[in-house]
Amino acid sequence: MSVASISNAQxxxxxxxxxxxxNGTTVYYEVYGSGKPIVLLHGAYYTIGMNWGQLIPELAKTRKVIAIExxxxxxxxxxxxxxxxATLASDVEKVMDYLKIDSADIAGYSFGGQIAYQFAIQSPKRLKQLVIISSVYKSEGWIPEIAGVFKKMKPEFFANSPLQTAYDAVAPDKTKWNQFxxxxxxxxxxxFNLGDDNIAKITAPVLIISGDNDGMDKIELAKTYQLLGGGVAADMQPMPKSQLAIxxxxxxxxxxxxTKIIFDYLESFLQ
Known part of the structure; x- marks a missing residue:
């Protein structure tokens, strides 16, 4: 598949x-395509379209794609x-119940990756394979500068941003923006820390994708991969079922x- 065909995906x-x-509220979902189910969990402040708009058309050619907000x-x-x-991960399970999906692959980006890790910990029987894109299971997974940004955030930083424009386009009540x-x-x-022991207990294969300068502490990321069975000399023992891509x-x-890079990694791993 050419890069052009993906970047120009309809x-x-x-x-x-x-x-x-x-869990006492309602959660919006969209379903595309048919085949084995994959659930997509977006990053903080994003919508389905902002996060996954380019990737969904490619995934939906061979998969049933369930995107959740x-x-x-x-x-x-x-x-x-x-x-x-924990509640957000339970919401994901409730959407799966509603759509009568017993188990699925789960892919999460950033904040969505944190929810995906939590889902793997609390609902292991509902998970087939896990994809974590630029995300952490504990605060220490970020470099210190990122933690500093989180501490200084204010609602006015988001005023008239593309995030607010996307929210205003679809939110059922636009007046809730600041409260949100x-x-x-x-x-x-x-x-937060979901626990090293809990990560080590994840039995599903995990693909971690990270940018080399995406704010993640790569020493911590290497430790995460080791908890998942990776970081071995695979010439001398079996190749681990989990994978790490920088x-x-x-x-x-x-x-x-x-999109092209992420899709190629996803396709290779999920097969």
Missing amino acids: QIKPNDSGYAPA LQGHGHTPFSDRKLSR LEQMIAMAGEP IPHQSHVSLMKQ
Whole structure:
């Protein structure tokens, strides 16, 4: 497949979309294509289209793609319910229940990757394979400068940004924008750690994709890969089932725009 055919991919319409009941609120989903299911979890403040718009048409050629918008994001309404990774991961499971999907591959970018890690920990029987793009399972996974940014975030930083434009285009109640931002910023400012022991217990194969300059601490990333069984001398023992890809010359934001590279890694791993 040529780079041009991906970068010029036509936006396709979902086969199905709607709201699933989940833990006292509702969660918006879109379904594309048919085949083995893969669930896509977007980054913080993103919508499905912003995060996955270029990738969905490619994945949907061979897969059933379920894209979800997490609490307060995009079409999913704002809720006063306390934001937690455990609750958001449970929401993902509730969407799968609603769509009658027993188990699926899960791919998460950034904040969505944190929810994907949490899903792997708390719902292992529902997970086939896990893809983590530029994401961490603990605050220490980021370089210190990133933690500093999280502590200084304010809602006004997002005013009239592309994120607000995307939100305004689809949100059921645009007046909730600032409340949504405050909720997300408060969560980002709280240190978190899903636990080394819990990561080591993940039995599903995991593909980690990171940009070389995406804000992730690469020493911590190497430790994460070791917890998942990687970082061995595979000439002397079996190749681990999990994989690690570091993409050169990429930042956190630019990495997700490398549709061809990410699709090729996904296709190779998920087969």
